[in-house]
C-alpha cells in the first residue's frame with residue numbers, strides 16, 4: 001500500500017515540474033492543468049496515509065502535511081499573482097520552494113522506509 005503513496009508522490013513531483021516548464025513557456029492553460037493534477041495526486045497521497053495511519057504517526061507525516069499546506073499556499077499565491085496582488089518573482093520563489101520541499105520529502109521518505117527499517 002505504501003508503494004501507492006510513493007507512486008502518487010513521484011507523479012505529483014513530475015507533474016509540478018511539468019507545470020513550471022509550461023509556466024516558463026508562458027503556456028498558462030498547461031501550467032494550470034499540471035498544477036491541478038499535482039494537487040489531486042498530493043491530496044490522494046497525503047489523505048490516504050492520514051486515513052491509513054489514523055493521523056500523524058511520525059515526523060515524516062507532520063512534515064508531509066506541512067508541505068501539503070505550503071503547496072496550497074503556493075496555489076493561493078498563483079491566484080493572487082493573476083489578480084496582480086503579488087509580483088511574479090514572489091510567486092516564482094514560492095513555487096521553486098514548493099518543488100524543493102516535495103523533492104526533499106520524497107528523499108526523506110525513501111531514506112526512512114528503504115534504508116532505516
Ligand code: HEM
Nearest residue numbers: 020023024026035071074075078079082091092095096098
Ligand atoms: C502549487 C501551485 C503552483 C506552483 C508550484 C507554481 C509555480 C510557478 C513558477 C515556478 C512560475 C515561474 C516560472 C518561471 O520561472 O518563469 C510560475 C509562473 C506563473 N504562474 Fe504559477 N504556480 C502554481 C500555481 C499557480 C496558479 C494557481 C496560478 C493562477 C491562477 C498560477 C499562475 C501563474 C502565472 C500567470 C505565471 C506566469 C506565467 C507567464 O510568465 O506567462 N500559478 N508558477
Ligand code: HEM
Nearest residue numbers: 002003006009046049050061064065067105106109110113
Ligand atoms: C508531501 C507529502 C509526502 C511525500 C512527498 C511523501 C513521500 C514518501 C515517500 C517517497 C515514502 C517512501 C515510500 C516507499 O519507500 O515505498 C514515504 C513513506 C511513508 N510515508 Fe510519506 N510522504 C508525504 C506525506 C506523508 C504523510 C502526511 C504521512 C502520514 C500521514 C506519510 C506517511 C508515510 C509512511 C507511514 C511511510 C512509510 C515509511 C515510514 O515512515 O515508516 N507520508 N513517504
